[in-house]
Amino acid sequence: MVTRPIEFEDHWEASLDDDVNRCYFDYQFTLLLLDTETEIVIEEPFVITGPEDSWTLDPANPESMCPALSLLRKKVSTVVMEKVGTLRVNFSEGLQIVVNPNSEYEAWHVNLLEGWKFVAMPGGELAIWRPVDGSEAEDP
Numbered sequence: 407m408v409t410r411p412i413e414f415e416d417h418w419e420a421s422l423d424d425d426v427n428r429c430y431f432d433y434q435f436t437l438l439l440l441d442t443e444t445e446i447v448i449e450e451p452f453v454i455t456g457p458e459d460s461w462t463l464d465p466a467n468p469e470s471m472c473p474a475l476s477l478l479r480k481k482v483s484t485v486v487m488e489k490v491g492t493l494r495v496n497f498s499e500g501l502q503i504v505v506n507p508n509s510e511y512e513a514w515h516v517n518l519l520e521g522w523k524f525v526a527m528p529g530g531e532l533a534i535w536r537p538v539d540g541s542e543a544e545d546p
Contacts, residue, residue, distance in 0.1 A: 411522055417488040418534070420444075420518055423498075426477050435465045435474060437495070439482060443519045446485065446495060450513040452505040477501070485516055491530035 411420040422442050430436035437446040451464040454473055461473040480501065486494040491507030493514045505514045507530035515525040521537035 410520065411487075411518060411524075416490075417486050418524065418532075419487075420485045420516075420522075422482045422485060425479055425481050427479075429474060429478050431465070431468065431471055431474075433466055435463070435471065437477065437482075443517075444482075444485070445517040446482075446493075446514070447516075448493075448503070448505050448514045449511065450505060450508045452503055452514075455502050455504070457500045477503075485518075487516060487524040487526075487532060489532050491526040491532055493526060 411418045422439060422444060424439040424442040424444065426437050427440040428438040430438070434447055434449040435452075436448070438444070448465060451462060454461045454463065454477070463470045463474055465471065477497070481498040482495060483498045484496045486496070488494070491513065493503070493505040493516070495503040505526070507513050507526045508528060510528050512528065513526040515523065517523050521535070523535040525533040527533050
């Protein structure tokens with residue numbers, strides 16, 4: 407069940423509790439979660455950490471992306487969009503994706519239910535689009 411993103415002092419957080427249904431690979435890496443209509447697009451190198459290992463992946467280097475296949479059908483518990491431009495995707499199985507901002511390019515973007523969109527702008531600023539109906543974030 408998806409909730410509206412909640413704003414905290416240093417980040418926004420959305421609880422998803424939804425499975426990764428599709429992974430797309432091109433010059434970016436995309437996770438699609440169908441039940442919550444969530445799309446997570448990663449355009450820069452990122453790290454997957456687990457209980458025993460960690461991997462650095464680069465969407466521009468297809469050979470590095472093999473560990474990303476393990477995310478298919480895993481459950482995303484929360485997505486944390488830090489106001490400094492870092493993205494954290496937390497999985498219930500103990501895995502985590504971390505994407506740091508890029509000084510020159512958009513490193514990632516997240517599209518959530520109801521029209522919420524978060525983008526890591528160049529240099530680390532977080533851009534936010536709210537739903538057209540004027541829905542506001544929930545208080546922490």
